Amino acid sequence: MSEATEPVKTAAPIDIWFDFASNYSHISVMRIERDAAGCGVQIVWKPFLLGPIFKALGWETSPFILHKPLGDYMWKDMTRQCAKYGVPWRQPTVFPRLSVLPLRVASIGADQPWIGDYCRAIMHRNFVEDRDIHTPEAVGAVLAGLGLPADELIAQALAGPNKLKLRGATETAQALGIFGAPTFFVRGEMFWGNDRLDDALDFAA
Amino acid sequence: MSEATEPVKTAAPIDIWFDFASNYSHISVMRIERDAAGCGVQIVWKPFLLGPIFKALGWETSPFILHKPLGDYMWKDMTRQCAKYGVPWRQPTVFPRLSVLPLRVASIGADQPWIGDYCRAIMHRNFVEDRDIHTPEAVGAVLAGLGLPADELIAQALAGPNKLKLRGATETAQALGIFGAPTFFVRGEMFWGNDRLDDALDFAA
Numbered sequence: 001m002s003e004a005t006e007p008v009k010t011a012a013p014i015d016i017w018f019d020f021a022s023n024y025s026h027i028s029v030m031r032i033e034r035d036a037a038g039c040g041v042q043i044v045w046k047p048f049l050l051g052p053i054f055k056a057l058g059w060e061t062s063p064f065i066l067h068k069p070l071g072d073y074m075w076k077d078m079t080r081q082c083a084k085y086g087v088p089w090r091q092p093t094v095f096p097r098l099s100v101l102p103l104r105v106a107s108i109g110a111d112q113p114w115i116g117d118y119c120r121a122i123m124h125r126n127f128v129e130d131r132d133i134h135t136p137e138a139v140g141a142v143l144a145g146l147g148l149p150a151d152e153l154i155a156q157a158l159a160g161p162n163k164l165k166l167r168g169a170t171e172t173a174q175a176l177g178i179f180g181a182p183t184f185f186v187r188g189e190m191f192w193g194n195d196r197l198d199d200a201l202d203f204a205a
Numbered sequence: 206m207s208e209a210t211e212p213v214k215t216a217a218p219i220d221i222w223f224d225f226a227s228n229y230s231h232i233s234v235m236r237i238e239r240d241a242a243g244c245g246v247q248i249v250w251k252p253f254l255l256g257p258i259f260k261a262l263g264w265e266t267s268p269f270i271l272h273k274p275l276g277d278y279m280w281k282d283m284t285r286q287c288a289k290y291g292v293p294w295r296q297p298t299v300f301p302r303l304s305v306l307p308l309r310v311a312s313i314g315a316d317q318p319w320i321g322d323y324c325r326a327i328m329h330r331n332f333v334e335d336r337d338i339h340t341p342e343a344v345g346a347v348l349a350g351l352g353l354p355a356d357e358l359i360a361q362a363l364a365g366p367n368k369l370k371l372r373g374a375t376e377t378a379q380a381l382g383i384f385g386a387p388t389f390f391v392r393g394e395m396f397w398g399n400d401r402l403d404d405a406l407d408f409a410a
Binding site for chain 1: 272275277278281282289383384397
């Protein structure tokens with residue numbers, strides 16, 4: 001009987017645009033699968049390079065480096081926000097870290113079942129272990145730790161078509177009006193920052 | 206008996222540093238008395254000029270004007286955030302509006318019982334009625350609407366000592382590391398943005 005039919009689920013997917021160099025992306029990457037699962041929302045992982053976006057805005061590096069008062073405040077805020085969301089965190093000694101290679105691997109794995117674990121492991125290495133994430137050794141260790149074929153994936157990541165894929169994603173981010181990370185899109189609506197992740201999930205669910 | 210003595214209330218006051226030109230200050234100014242009352246926290250009003258702070262950071266005007274993608278996003282975010290907090294709002298046709306005179310009056314009234322009503326009325330004029338707030342006529346109409354001696358207060362606001370007071374507050378803001386508005390201080394800890402008002406109130410209570 002049609003009256004008894006379960007309503008069609010209308011939860012929209014959420015796109016998370018992130019860069020492993022971005023500290024506020026750390027919080028969202030660490031919590032998004034847990035929080036999205038709670039409201040039945042599917043995640044679409046969108047790795048991109050924040051650097052070219054910042055350059056286009058006239059910033060040669062992170063605004064947190066360019067403007068000392070912002071940076072000083074941000075580290076305090078990160079400590080409080082990570083505590084609030086239960087996300088492990090240690091202030092890194094290098095910031096922002098180079099992130100091209102791990103992003104190229106994320107670009108390959110974006111629709112693979114291991115993407116969430118991989119992203120959290122890279123973030124953990126950067127923002128909890130305080131270790132570099134841009135060398136083949138670093139990325140290889142993370143992939144091997146997940147039981148994945150590290151050499152094969154890194155070779156794919158470094159191949160021409162995949163380099164173009166990440167560059168294309170970055171151009172798409174710019175065209176979408178993205179100016180920071182993390183940024184979320186739900187049903188075409190943009191939500192900027194870890195502070196808006198809950199609003200974005202509510203909008204999706 | 207000492208065992209029955211009510212515990213001493215330890216809620217700390219919250220300082221709100223704000224500029225009437227600042228759109229995110231609008232949300233916090235409109236809701237802070239309601240929300241602080243709910244947790245027994247006393248408010249200390251700290252009007253200051255955001256313009257000189259921005260200039261010291263190398264920004265000739267609001268970052269929302271300097272960077273179009275930020276500005277485009279901010280207006281969408283404002284609409285959603287005002288709806289979320291139940292704060293009236295209309296996108297102003299002039300942004301950022303000149304705010305020196307109403308801030309000078311706020312500087313006089315900062316510890317007066319009318320300060321909350323006055324701040325909300327100025328914000329309402331800017332961000333709901335979409336009207337200028339910097340002329341003696343505009344400020345006078347707001348003051349008169351609250352049953353206050355408009356001419357007398359504006360004359361005091363324009364006197365030398367009060368001009369120095371607002372300038373001093375702005376220098377203090379800079380010395381405290383403030384780079385935007387609203388900014389809150391509780392027990393010496395800085396919280397930036399309307400997004401952190403609830404965290405600041407939790408920390409105060």
